[in-house]
Amino acid sequence: MRQSYVRISGLGNYHPKNKLNNDVIFEHFRKHGKDVESLYAHLGREERYYADPEETGITMGAIAAKRALEHANLDPLQVGMIVFASDTPEYLIPTNALLISREVGTNNAHIVYDFNANCTGIITAIDQIYRYMVHKKVRYALLVSSILISPWSNKDDELYYGAWGDSSAAVVLELVESETPVGVLDSEYYSDTSFYRMTTMPDSGLSRIHDESLPLPKRKGGWEPVDFGFLPEKWNILIREMTQRNGITQHQVDHFIFSQFSITAIREVMANLGLEDDPRLYTFVGNKYGYTGHTSPLFGLQHAIADGKIKDGDTVVFCSAGAGYIISTFLYKFDGKLLGK
Template structure:
């Protein structure tokens, strides 16, 4: 039986050079009368990177995209579709995917659009684009993401300032006909709008972003405290559903690439799944880069590959959560494409 598979054949990431260590961040918050050390230990933060002047969501995304194309050994004119996933785009008009296409000179990419699913953006985009590629019989698509959070941070805000980082990431998707089934296998989603005010950007809403009667802080990022300790169990429901629906036992899931927001949430999820707290079973890089939202699963994937945690034939679950809140996940079976 012939299968139309869509696999990841190239990965690229980028972070700026401006590194902020915990010592710098802790001292910053001491000056505004806040002790954030226990919070950042809970999340698992050590270092993060902020964009330098002149860097944007476009420039970071383009660098990551070039690296993904190089990793896939493709030229720009082989790409037929570009999707840009971000909640901090450089422009509302035109679509940022068009600008990335222009910079890369992808002259045959005629399907270009932006997608915003908050921190689940790249996972959602991979699921959507793989289905579209199969329907339209496209060969190659490029998915690009950037997080440019630093301009939106209020400097007395411990959730955004210092916990996050700026970054770019990209993957090349390739459709391959084969007797074997591999690549993106299945997906599962969940949403609950009860927490729609948990984080807002701009906090004023776009309609009032230029209203100078509002303080500047109100026109940047805002949030309301939420006890998010229920998240690991919600992740587990989706992981169990993916496994059961595809005839897998939990022990047959070889690796999980979680949202990189919280190491505590990852460890709780593993415990609730009855899996060991074994670094071979998951990848966490939120300590190295801060939380990078949309791009964080791709940074996780890149490190999992570099560290040899994934091998040919492995079943890997990608899962993340976004503001409001939403959860996106997909099951992926690796072939040899990325295992170089």
């Protein structure tokens, strides 16, 4: 029996040209009296990219969107839905998705809105867009994500400045009819408000961002140190629940794409799942781009495909975590479309 599914049929990524390697970052923090080498080794950082002053989430997102449409061999006029996922939007009004639609030429996309679920944004948005597409029979949707963290970073902040990077990524989602499961299959979520103050941006709140009685660093990104040693175990629980519900075990998953924040956390969750620390089983690109929040799973996916880690018929788990904290994950079945077959 044929059923409706939603698959990824095009990918496009963009990172700025301004690359900073660890030597530059280490020297920068030495001038602030800080040694960050052990922290960045723990996270897995080597390089990151920062936007030029004239670049925005809109300009970067438009480039990624055009690349995704080209990859899918899709005319922009065929897109019926466009969503912009970001926690560093360029505008509060109008919706950034509308501006990207104007830049890209998706003139027939009339379902147009912004979406923010912090670092789980891409994973959560794909899951929710897929459900809408199936229900409303939307043939093509374009999901665009941007992170422009550098303007919000205090230059003495070893978490935001140096550990993160600016970037954009986009996917074309396509509604297909198939007798066998393909594309997004299932999802699982978890949230816990215990660490609601772990990171805030702006730290002052938007209502006081222009209050000059507050020091400028207070009006940028702020965070409180939190031990995230519990996170791999929470990922472990969600992944086991989701795979079991779909009649497979974690050992039958062909590839994992996690949040790119920490290589150490990825290795720990693989151990918790009873799996090997084998780079063929997961993809980490946080060393190449810094942590890019929303967009990081798509950077991971593009590299996994380019490196031949994902094959036709493979089952892949995507999983990320966001501030506060929230976790989202989904199960995906690949076919040859995205793999060039």
